[in-house]
Amino acid sequence: MKEMRYISPTGMIGSGFVESSFKRVLEANPHFIGCDGGSTDDGPYQLGAGKPMFARQACKRDLRILIGAALDKRIPLLVGSCGGAGGKINLEWTWEIVQEIAREQGHHFKAAVIDSEPPREYLLKKFREGRIKPLDPAPSLDEKALREADHVVCMMGVEPFQEAVDNGAQVVLAGRSSDTSIFAALPVKHGFSPGLAWHAAKILECGAAAVTNRFTPDGMLCTIREDEFVIEPANPQMRCTPSSVAAHTLYENADPFLLYEPSGALETDKATYEAVDERCVRVRGSGFRKLPYTIKLEGAKMVGYQSIVIGGVRDPVILGQLDDWIASMKKRIIERIDSIFGQDMKGKYHMNLRVYGRDGVMGPREPEPHRIGHEICLLLDFLADDQETAHTMAASGGHIALHHPVPEWHGLISGVAFPYAPHVIDRGPVYRFMINHVLEPATAMEPFRIDYRRV
């Protein structure tokens, strides 16, 4: 193959794209369509709770258009990190949507569903063998933590995608995968330079993010050849420039020169970026250093249930002594929690009293921790082992905050303005990312299981 063309229709299934842009680049007769389906950006909840990041209807709309186009063109559709986190529940959620689309549209095809959440015994065995190693920084990990995690996924490389396509899957739904593996899998399989293939994949994985003017989520077309790849925005009103494409190489990576992938590292130090025309950019010179195969692990563990209270303060008398008012309020809330639950509760819950308009965004890193404006927002949050306990704390905490006195006003004040009734909001379970480690597998396929299904 001299040239391979492929489309990334958007940065993430469910975030949307302009249908006419997608149709326009389909005319280039691509060899495959790839799309990322998840992210850890939104925190540990998707993995921990098995919930998607985007809503079902939004994901269904995007998948309906992509599946229709892939079947029509007889090309594979590769979807990575299905359902937000790529865990078993997230993956089956996506498969359920795909089945529904197939029923409604009268589609029949072979699908590959790639499970990236291996049995816990497998991970424990690898851990005992010293085949799970910490990245920097990493939380400490032991067998107990590994056993008690709610979900642990393995981030796949290109191999499971390649095998699924080799076995005739037209739609590949993958569990957790590196964003780039989705787009590097088939170019690497067809013998294109791994440096170029991985670099192109890095540019494509966020859809149209590498343009100068991304006014709406949209797609990108890539054409890879022996010694170059060319990037073209799907939307005719969007433009790529050499600096916009180079800039995307930096995005969400700790190091712009070495980007680690399961099979090695993309080296961008010799990459050159050159304008083909007003909208397209050519990249050459990217390298790839093969390294011992490693698979990144992601894990989430529930840490409790949370309840919160949001309110505002506008009284200049209170604002004039805000730090003292908050400090004494906090003391009163702790005393009230002690009186309700007794001393046994000490150390078993977590309270935050945040002040937006002061240091809500940066916390202890705020360079101007004493400057406030004419109003502030108060956010109280309580984390406990069960929802009822957290709710009880938030209800008492909110009530104490509401009437917490200042010396200047004599009598009962109502010092906090609540925008919602009821003012206590139960947030449900809360999770924590508890692994930042890599696994050294015996083979690239070892942690993964491909299930072929027909609709």
Added chain:
Amino acid sequence: MAKLRTLARMIRSKNAGPFELTIDIMFTDQPTYERVKKSGKVSKEFIAGMFQIEPAKVKLFHYDPAYAIKASVPRYTVSGDPDETDVFAGQQYPQLVDLEIPDS
């Protein structure tokens, strides 16, 4: 002197995974990029001060093709932990916005 906000086309912070945070400062043209790079004002020490960490924990890069300065640090909390203030780490760069850069 000029504030960094008047020289850069973009100053941003973002997660680089749940355990690291990365800052990108990007410029439209090479002379402006070189001016800021040579000023040495965006240093490991300055970034370390922002996050109250040791300068040795800061990775600092100059990516010439994108006219970009990049710094990566361990995240202040793991993304989404109970003391989180910014899940995407998107608002952790204000000290850079008004950083004074000397004339070249």
